[in-house]
Amino acid sequence: MTVIIAFLANILVAIAKTVAAVLTSSASMVAEAAHSWADAGNEIFLLIADRRGAREKDERHPLGYGRAAFVWSLIAAFGIFTAGSIVSIMHGVQELSETGPVESPAVAYAVLGIAFVLEGASFTQAMVKSRRLARERGSSTWDYVLDTSDTTLRAVFFEDMAALIGLVLAAGAIAMHQITEVAAWDAVGSILVGILLGVVAIILIGRNIAFLVGSNASPALRDRVGRALLGSPQIQRLTYLHIEYVGPNRLFIVAEVDLAGDAREHDVARRLREIEQQIEAHPVVETVVLSLSVDDEESLVFGAAAGAPAGAGTGTGAGAPAQP
Incomplete structure (x- = not known):
């Protein structure tokens, strides 16, 4: 259910951001659109991870198929890095030398606000579940999310958290563009969103690799x-x-x-x-x-x-x- 909620939220947000990016010609909005489409695609990999990992063990796999979940989650993390981080950074660098005015900024703010509500609802659901499980294990929420073997929950948690931070960065970049009348701020926003996604992707890649190579229990x-x-x-x-x-x-x-x-x-x-x-x-x-x-x-x-x-x-x- 956590993944399905995140998937539906990302599809709606990705469509809205794409329309806003076309209408506003904002580099930050392009980065945010790429971010949401990457997240939506990654949710499909996470759904596959849940399905493949839940298969019963057999003679060929006496320890079950659970590690397949780590493999598909690793693919999803690489998707964040390539389709989200690299695209956003490259587009931002390109726009630094070809910056133009952000048209209809009100449209961008409206879409970012709606996206914040949708992403916030998805993140709240992941946060509530993480807090409950962390409390049952006598751990902090942050430590639980980092250490848990539930790779799907960790992916949704970090993706939604990055989405909320990215929305704030994009809105801030557009606002600075308006305040200073320096168009480069919009491109900087795209680069910052890309860097944020890169950090999240590296964390998720590292955790999945750790479980794939054989992670001992805490x-x-x-x-x-x-x-x-x-x-x-x-x-x-x-x-x-x-x-x-x-x-x-x-x-x-x-x-x-x-x-x-x-x-x-x-x-x-x-x-x-x-x-x-x-x-x-x-x-x-x-x-x-x-x-x-x-x-x-x-x-x-x-x-x-x-x-x-x-x-x-x-x-x-x-x-x-x-x-x-």
């Missing part, structure tokens, strides 16, 4: 997962834990555990598989692999368990490792 999530595993009455201690994102809000967990009791090998194998199935029942866990610890390996401790004896449970249950 220390906070590692701590929650570790305490959840130790909360199982069947797990006495934990000596190794690896958590990796294999898609938006999808985890691959590998752990070495020491089971309570001294059962036979056949019974131990069955118990391990039962625990794995319990953990995999959690909606954020794609796959979990458990193996037995060696006696002389050091036990891992997590959070409140750091001050307790090794293997002390937390009561959270192995089936609920926590949201990423």
Whole structure:
């Protein structure tokens, strides 16, 4: 729903900005039109990312298709950089030497104002969702948006934020053009919008690459997962834990555990598989692999368990490792 709202808003805004750019001959409006068309196109990639990433795992992809979401989101980020940033900067540089008066500035201001309302509505929806999820995880909204594996939410958040800032820059550039009667201000506005889009694109590209090459979970999530595993009455201690994102809000967990009791090998194998199935029942866990610890390996401790004896449970249950 977040992507669909952003897509509809960007289509309406892109059409309005294009008409305004033709009527006003403003370089800043051209940059804003390119920005909105790039955002609208990117929402299509984000919709594809959601659909492809949600496919169920199979024999060819035992860890699922979640990373496809990072690939398509990466393509969308490159779209912002090429269709938005580069076009805006190049057009602004060209207009520096070929500047002309902005015609009918009232039209530009009206379109920018309407666009601000539409983009603001989309951004508010993304902000509300981000704040709620950040609060659930005990994090700030900014840190959550940067660190979350939900690449679609991050893209919409940053695109809408950049859109609002870009509208202010464009309006300011046109206003400075009118106040100073220096036409170059309009071209400068186009360049500034392009630079803004470039920064946003680089942030999104960097985050998607990080998840594609294999991003480990945050220390906070590692701590929650570790305490959840130790909360199982069947797990006495934990000596190794690896958590990796294999898609938006999808985890691959590998752990070495020491089971309570001294059962036979056949019974131990069955118990391990039962625990794995319990953990995999959690909606954020794609796959979990458990193996037995060696006696002389050091036990891992997590959070409140750091001050307790090794293997002390937390009561959270192995089936609920926590949201990423």
